[in-house]
Amino acid sequence: MLELNKKSKVKGRWNLTELFKRSTVDESRDDQQDMCSRELLSASLWYLSLRALVLFCLCHFISGYSEVDRANELMSKYPLIDGHNDLPLQLRIHYNNSLSLTNLSQLEHASTSISRLQAGHVQAQMFAAYVMCGAQQKDAVRLTLEQIDVIRRMCTEYQDLVLVTSTRELREAEMRHKIACLISVEGGHSIDSSLPALRMFYQLGVRSMSLTHTCNTPWAESSSKLYNVFQRQGNSLTGFGKAVVEEMNRLGMMVDLSHTSWATAWAVLNHSRAPVIFSHSSSYFICKTSRNVPDELLHELKKNKGLIMVNFYSPFTSCNHEGNVSHVADHFDHVKKVIGAEFIGIGGDYDGGKSFPKGLEDVSKYPAIIQELLRRNWTEDELADVLRRNFLRVFEEVEKVRDWLSHLRPSEAHISLEEVQNPCRLVLKHPDLSSTAERKPFNRLVLTTILLLSLLFWID
Ligand SMILES: [Zn+2]
Helix, strand or coil: CHHHHHHHHHHHHHHHHHHHHHHHHHHHHHHHHHHHHHHHHHHHHHHHHHHHHHHHHHHHHHHHHHHHHHHHHHHHHCCEEEEEECHHHHHHHHHCCCHHHCCHHHCCCCCCCHHHHHHCCEEEEEEEEECCHHHCCCCHHHHHHHHHHHHHHHHHHCCCEEECCCHHHHHHHHHCCCEEEEEEEECHHHHCCCHHHHHHHHHCCEEEEECCCCCCCCCECECCCCCCCCCCCCCCECHHHHHHHHHHHHHCCEEECCCECHHHHHHHHCCCCCCCEECCCCECCCCCCCCCECHHHHHHHHHCCCEEEECCCHHHHCCCCCCEHHHHHHHHHHHHHHHCHHHEEECCCECCCCCCCECCCCHHHHHHHHHHHHHCCCCHHHHHHHHHHHHHHHHHHHHHHHHHCCCCCCCCCCCCHHHHCCCCCCCCCCCCHHHHHHHHHHHHHHHHHHHHHHHHHHHC
16 A cells, blocks of 8 residues: 555656656647647648639639620620721821722721721721811812712722611621721811702711811801801801701701710700710710710700710820720719610720720720720620610611601701801802892793794794
């Protein structure tokens, strides 16, 4: 027992020592284990962070890829109809319209070429026949004819392009995988206040005209004060201006309000029987320039069932010369919030200015804006509207109004010389109605006398 106790005491003492030793060993082992655990924990944290990072990057990459993919897929299904392009102006500036000196498939000096249009999924392009306001009251009509000529030539000489003048032809062009060219005249000064000139432009294939560019015309007011001509107070659309709108409605030509003053736009929206377009304008709420459209006008445009085709030009989208895709997307978001996606289109305005947003530098980059709008949760249905269906609806409606008005004769409205204020304007004198009326009995008397004399001679 004692022995046992001794043993146990010894054992106990040994045990305590052992225990102490052990505990010391254990502690150092625990320390080591702790260190190991800490290292392990730290390593696992690193591993987890790395895994999360890789996963995040992968997700980001996959989602980014799918948006690019979705944008391209959507645009293949609903290829773009764009409202405004100034390539013909560049052809005038750089080549004096000599198409033989250029290759439109791979064009230098321009943001537009056939290969870029194809890469950008552009199926129809409204090309502007534009001449500077300096030509007003001078050779604007001749220069406009020359710009129409160069558009017609480029759209017939290149087999990837085709000139169209109706929604039916536009759809046929899509089935034939061709880029449809529509002709628009940019600036009412191009008709030199003449409805016959307007009608002849229509005959040449023009299907849209903006009522002004940066100058007032004798009958409509510009958004710009660049030229100090035809200044007026409270008469933003004259009687002749209304006649121009009515004749465009009768012909089936779209009235374009980009570049007009807001007062003129307001007057036209209340006078036109057909929907109108802003072929290349953005939102004034986002960027405060008179070239953009304020919300109040957007509401009127919605009532008219018209269309605002968002302009990408940086000074109108980011309000300076450095913009990006997000700035442009803000305009789409705002207009959608105010009037809905059914009244929005795209009018890039390429080759009309030099500063275009980063990521939207030329016509091949249109998918970037669709990608951004998809990222902002625009539905594919809304984007199909924006890309082409809204434009087709408006153009079809303009054609319907033309058919309803087919019983009307061409307008014989003339502008007065006082309104035109152009001393060089030649007026071929014609007998006025009163003098004609006075002369009629005299003419009849002469005619009757001649007939009687002839009869007498014949009897003889
Ligand atoms: Zn313009």
